[in-house]
């Protein structure tokens with residue numbers, strides 16, 4: 375029988391502070407482009423993270439990927455790094471990179487891509503607010 379390809383999902387959550395700012399722009403332009411997200415003293419978000427892995431079902435386990443293991447991988451590599459952090463000040467990843475939802479999703483993707491076997495397709499969905507979310511990669 376042809377192995378079935380199935381997607382498994384794991385939802386996680388973290389809280390972090392950030393400030394959107396382009397140091398090459400004037401204060402006036404940063405304020406105009408980013409509005410309240412440019413607040414000098416930072417602001418926080420409750421980020422909801424969805425990680426999707428797609429692959430073939432292992433006929434022995436019935437699993438594509440053990441979701442408990444996926445949870446542990448996300449905790450160790452993403453949550454422990456970003457939860458309750460100021461992304462701009464506390465992390466190497468965003469010391470020189472604007473922590474927009476898009477960039478955070480790409481950073482999380484690349485961290486997980488380095489730890490999860492390439493035989494699994496990986497997609498990240500990141501909710502910055504209940505109504506604002508991004509996906510990476512797009513296909």
Ligand SMILES: Nc1nc2c(c(=O)[nH]1)N=C([C@H](O)[C@H](O)COP(=O)(O)OP(=O)(O)OP(=O)(O)O)CN2
Pocket residue numbers: 411473474475476502503504505506
């Ligand atoms: N392309 C992007 N646009 C915006 C980003 C981003 O990361 N990428 N980020 C922001 C703000 O940081 C934040 O997400 C917006 O907050 P807010 O306007 O409060 O959004 P809410 O959904 O909570 O509230 P609404 O009232 O529904 O707008 C802005 N843009």
